[in-house]
Amino acid sequence: HVLDDPVTQEWGRPGDAAFWMLGAKGLMRWEAEDLHPVTGAPQVTSWHLDPAGRLAGLDAKGALLRLQTTPPVAKPPVTWDADVKPIYVKACKLCHGEDGVNTKLHVPAEWKKRYDKILKNVTSGAMPLPPNQPLTPGEIALIKTWKKDGFKESP
Secondary structure, eight states, X not given: OOOSSOEEEEEEOTTOSOEEEEETTXXXXXXXTEEEEOTTOOOOSOEEEOTTSXXXXXXXXXXXXXXXXXXXXXXXXXXXXXXXXXXXXXXXXHHHSTTOSSOOOSSHHHHHHTXXXXXXXXXXXXXXXXXXXXXXXXXXXXXXXXXXXXXXXXX
């Protein structure tokens, strides 16, 4: 993640899969490999992490407040059919389709076999070639997540 809001404080424990961050735009929590804003966080004079990993602080009246987030809703896994194939159709099919003149990439098995090279080419901007536009960071993230999610083919 690239933050446009400078982080002023961070809290976390070694080994935890989540941590808290405070910036000018408010409190955030990194959890389940995603950054979540914490809405409705009370105003406190200072925050600290309690032994249970909850964020705790004192409000203006001196009352101790503990903050715990609700786990984010689980995202469905990225799949070939729902997520990666549309990127292929938009940016790769012209040259790498079933009838294309270059390496055939019209089936997920070919993407799995050539994943590292495909990722290198799209992140460097070497592919796709004009007239197609370079892949967006979001499209590249979907391809990376597809591997992380186990190269699932359909939802």
